[in-house]
Amino acid sequence: MxxxxxxxxxxxxxxxxxxxxxxxxxxxxxxxxxxxxxxxxxxxQTTRFPDGTLFEHGPRTVRPIGIAAQTALRLVEDVGLSMQVLFLTGSHPAAARRMIYAKGQLHYLPSQISDLLKVRPPFSKAMIKYLTKEMVTKRGRLEDESVYDFVSRRFGDELARYAADAMCLGIFAGDSRKLSAKSCFPLLWDKEKDRGSVVRGFLAPTFGAKESESAMHSKLSTVARSGRWFAWSLQEGxxxxxxxxxxxxxxxxxxxxxxxxxxxxxxxxxxxxxxxxxxxxxxxxxxxxxxxxxxxxxxxxxxxxxxxxxxxxxxSAVTVAVLNLQFPGDILQHLPAFGYLVPSVEQSPLLGVIFDSWIFPQHAKSSDEQPITQLTCMLGGAYFDHYFGPLNATTEQRILEAARMCLEQQLNITGTPLRYSLRVHQNCIPQYxxxxxxxxxxxxxxxxxxxxxxxxxxxxxxxxxxxxxxxxxxxxxxxxxxxxxxxxxxxx
CATH class of the missing domain: 3.50.50.60 (FAD/NAD(P)-binding domain)
Incomplete structure (x- = not known):
């Protein structure tokens, strides 16, 4: 033993x-x-205030899809937290709508089949044309390549510059020109290697496909699947x-x-x-x-x-500054979405903003029951030193001022927050x-x-x-x- x-x-x-x-x-x-x-x-890390407001300083939502996700839900069930789960379905605005800030404006990313036939800024062509290009592009021969190069080679430079770059920032807070396509997005990489095309790989029939690992099924994962959950969290964070x-x-x-x-x-x-x-x-x-x-x-x-x-x-790993903000009023009423990402081409210290009060309003409360808006800003990542200098030489005020300028420029938010919290997480996200x-x-x-x-x-x-x-x-x-x-x- x-x-x-x-x-x-x-x-x-x-x-x-x-x-x-x-x-x-x-x-x-x-x-x-x-x-x-x-x-x-x-x-x-979660902070809970006396009025019930929650600030998440790290992860805030968890996806319910896949074998690993079933294991996580089994853990939640094992420790008696099933009744505390909050969830979003795929039809919720915060789930169905993602945005990027590009060329000086916020843009909704394509989210439904009909969008494939439309030209949606910041892209100059309809999405179907990028997908068609991918289907006729020859299989790559490299053992590995950057996410940027992989997407650019298969779909075109515009998708690499805006979509892939933003995705790398959202998941890894990393530089798409350095991150490995093989390790960061193995599903896409394997589709090309196995089928010769990412798109054809996803369109191919999968009858009889077997999972390579055993899943840990639970009642909660069954509920998540039948209810078409998009993401979940917990009532107390x-x-x-x-x-x-x-x-x-x-x-x-x-x-x-x-x-x-x-x-x-x-x-x-x-x-x-x-x-x-x-x-x-x-x-x-x-x-x-x-x-x-x-x-x-x-x-x-x-x-x-x-x-x-x-x-x-x-x-290696990157350092991310996480700034939680709470403002009076419903200042994001016109933007029902999960939030937005800022591709590195925009030269912004802000990686992205999460609209917490749209995702789980249960976590965004005020003591006087008046409408409030809660946001989380992510700053720095792979570009932390470029915008803020070495961690031991920067200041909280410098980070706060950078966030203030970005929110004013990108969301037209100029008011004073009711409360805020800034945490700088050193080496928090490893880079593949x-x-x-x-x-x-x-x-x-x-x-x-x-x-x-x-x-x-x-x-x-x-x-x-x-x-x-x-x-x-x-x-x-x-x-x-x-x-x-x-x-x-x-x-x-």
């Missing part, structure tokens, strides 16, 4: 501990979670989820959570066991699961693992640059070749969404449940 150490109590690490407690009790007798800070949840997972884990002696206990060093013994040095002392475990940012893990490794440490260290897949192959190969009892999960490797992080925790628990420790290749 093994003891497993989990480094990091963000949603990835907590999910690993949760699913180990559900699936691996035949092979694992104890899980120890090491958390450097005094809280769990990582980048999932998303941070309710990691807190509920922690509460559930602490009720079971199977799991120990050590807050304020940063891991400083890992030692891999000839016996196969792993020594973990942390602020509280030294522990020996049979397997270690790291959910922390890859460069953080690199600093814990012994000197003889320099090649592995170098690859981990080369996975071109060559990321090959880098991961080297990392996994090193672990397997050296028979290291270590698994890697979290946003540094295979997906940055909440769903991806939760699903990664479930997958490592399944492997430990099936194979136990000392089955190195099975973890890769």
């Amino acid at each position: 093994a003891v497993v150490g989990v480094i990091g109590a963000g949603i990835s690490g907590l999910s690993a501990a949760h699913f180990l407690s559900k699936l691996a009790r035949s092979n694992v007798k104890k899980v120890i979670v090491y958390e450097a800070s005094d809280r769990v949840g990582g980048w999932i 998303l941070e309710t989820l990691p807190r509920a997972v922690e509460t559930e884990l602490l009720s079971d002696n199977f799991v120990e959570i050590r807050r304020n206990d940063p891991v400083t060093k890992l030692g891999f013994l000839q016996s196969g066991k792993v020594e973990i040095d942390s602020a509280s002392g030294r522990s020996t475990v049979d397997h270690v699961v790291s959910s922390v940012f890859a460069p953080q893990l690199s600093q814990m490794l012994p000197p003889d693992m320099a090649p592995l440490a170098a690859d981990l260290r080369s996975i 640059h071109v060559g990321h897949a090959e880098k991961l192959a080297r990392i996994k190969g090193f672990i397997a070749h050296n028979k290291l009892e270590m698994s890697l999960i979290g946003s540094s490797y295979g997906g940055v969404s909440v769903n991806d992080c939760i699903h990664g925790g479930k997958k490592v628990a399944e492997k430990l449940a099936q194979f136990g420790t000392a089955s190195y290749a099975s973890y890769q």
